[in-house]
Amino acid sequence: MSEHEDVRGTVVLGGSTGFIGHDLARRWRAAGREVVTISRHDADLTWEDQAGIDAAVDGASLVVGLAGKSVNCRYTPPNRAEIFGSRERTTAALRTAVGRAATPPPLWVNSSTATIYRHAEDHPQTESAGELGTGFSVEVAKAWERELFAGDLPGTRRVALRTAIVLGDGGVLGTLRTLARFGLGGTQYDGRWPVGRARREAGTAHDFRTRGGRQRFSWVHLDDVAGIIAFLERHPELDGPVNAVAPGASDNRTLMATIRRALGIPFGLPQPRGMLELGALGIRTETELILKSRWVAPERLLSAGYAFAHPDLEEAVEASFGRR
Numbered sequence: 001m002s003e004h005e006d007v008r009g010t011v012v013l014g015g016s017t018g019f020i021g022h023d024l025a026r027r028w029r030a031a032g033r034e035v036v037t038i039s040r041h042d043a044d045l046t047w048e049d050q051a052g053i054d055a056a057v058d059g060a061s062l063v064v065g066l067a068g069k070s071v072n073c074r075y076t077p078p079n080r081a082e083i084f085g086s087r088e089r090t091t092a093a094l095r096t097a098v099g100r101a102a103t104p105p106p107l108w109v110n111s112s113t114a115t116i117y118r119h120a121e122d123h124p125q126t127e128s129a130g131e132l133g134t135g136f137s138v139e140v141a142k143a144w145e146r147e148l149f150a151g152d153l154p155g156t157r158r159v160a161l162r163t164a165i166v167l168g169d170g171g172v173l174g175t176l177r178t179l180a181r182f183g184l185g186g187t188q189y190d191g192r193w194p195v196g197r198a199r200r201e202a203g204t205a206h207d208f209r210t211r212g213g214r215q216r217f218s219w220v221h222l223d224d225v226a227g228i229i230a231f232l233e234r235h236p237e238l239d240g241p242v243n244a245v246a247p248g249a250s251d252n253r254t255l256m257a258t259i260r261r262a263l264g265i266p267f268g269l270p271q272p273r274g275m276l277e278l279g280a281l282g283i284r285t286e287t288e289l290i291l292k293s294r295w296v297a298p299e300r301l302l303s304a305g306y307a308f309a310h311p312d313l314e315e316a317v318e319a320s321f322g323r324r
Helices: 019-030 052-059 077-101 136-149 171-181 195-201 222-234 252-263 273-283 299-304 313-320
Strands: 011-014 035-038 062-065 107-115 158-164 166-169 217-222 240-244
Touching: 011 019, 011 052, 011 077, 019 035, 019 222, 019 273, 035 052, 052 077, 062 222, 077 107, 077 136, 107 136, 107 222, 136 158, 158 222, 166 171, 166 222, 166 313, 171 252, 217 222, 217 313, 222 240, 222 299, 240 273, 273 313
Parallel strands: 011 035, 011 062, 062 107, 107 158, 158 240, 166 217
Antiparallel strands: none
């Protein structure tokens, strides 16, 4: 398949109602591709319909799995169980369908996360030399990838898309835009905070590491998520883990300043760890999502020749806000 040939054929999209899934389905349908969606609701199929999933996957040209309970929640025991279980169940359902297919799909791209790597402030983590981290979020990512690569599927190439924070009109950037408009768009500072034994044993504790709001921020734009998947369809040499991140990692201080500039807001109240912890408790989320230093590089995509549509953070933020 040539580099510029349009990719055709049916796509089976698991996890179609989320921020990324909704955008991908819209793009593929606008391009004339048939898209069969799977979700708990508002989709062509539900995850309980294994026979329907089997029929959809058989003969499809691409399977994409994005399903799983959002990690934007408090890591209570029930939520932790559902975060694990939702990823394992839905990935297993797709793997079962691929294994049963008379005409298996040539490519299965399944979501993973760049959070699988350790807290990194010294150098970027790549597929070849990156070091996996520890704790609850990392174990979720490992379990997700284990389910993807389990068993023998000789007719199907499998890719674990280790995706960073996705920028676009909504998602995490939508939340940060709202904070900035209320004057809370300052740097988000790590600091000391008491951590109970139960949270430490569960692996959900965030330890103070980074000073000055310099925790690294790896990201990717929605346009590039779609572009990367299309690139993977055209490049059969790529399989296994692939880091779906823009090449220019930033940091929290720069990110928040970039958001303020894009919105024309001159000032944002700095947010120390204590304020962040109380705020996270109030909106039922975890501070790890903004305080862990994620420094990840797209080694394999760049080596294969992928050209990012949005390699620059400032341009990507402005594009997400409709300013370009």
